Amino acid sequence: MEEHKKNIIFASSNEVSISPRKIRLVVNLVKNKEIQEALDILKYSKKHQISLILRKLLLSALSNWNKIYKNILEKDSNLYIGKIVVNQGKTLKRLRPVPQGRGNRIRKRSSKILVVLEKR
Template identity: 30%
Template sequence: MLLRKKKTEVCALGRHISVSADKARRVIDQIRGRSYEETLMILELMPYKACYPIFKLVYSAAANANSNMDSAEANLVIIKAEVNEGTTVKKFKPRARGRSYAIKKATCHITIVVKDISLDEYEDISFYSLKNPRWKKTTMVNRNVYNSESEVVWDKK
């Protein structure tokens, strides 16, 4: 009987959030590695604009964990939180003497990954996954004159 570790991580992704990446990172750095309930408390009390979309993403990640793995909110820990720069929204504002002034608004993509620390179990690997492995076995002929054995190499599909 083969065993495989159960999936214990769930993520939530927020794209094109209208906050600059640097402003979101100073909030994300405060919540990385903390429990779910402690994170919600921190986000409610911090006075930054980026806290509300991050709060919604953490709440969404917990809802995903509850829906997908039936995990309780008390067992969730934020193991990964990252902010990447998104597209820049460009607008033009009319100015004096017929000129235009470019307004650039930065956006960001935020990824929150939560892990259920109570789920550290193993599950059986189904017959289907044994029948169709992710790795296939190929043989390569060794061109060495002194050794006539063939060499087995594992290639990814």
């Protein structure tokens, strides 16, 4: 079990101001892909803001890998995205005025993203 834990590196991003449902659309494209392939998919994705956040997160996880395994090159290590988890973060609640003196609630959702890299 300890040897398996050594091969796992992660990076996380909290309070991303995009709803989890929208982020999961892009995350499903890159699940279980190798790092370079996932970065290429995100580079040409039409969801620019989401793909930019996920791209930064993948590069951060790759940097974390290189800090621990300094002498192993990323090409030789066969890294792939083991798991990406998108959970709901805090929800900001706002009011929008509607007729007859009432107010409707607007929910501005945020997300928490966790990327886990593993070695094949």
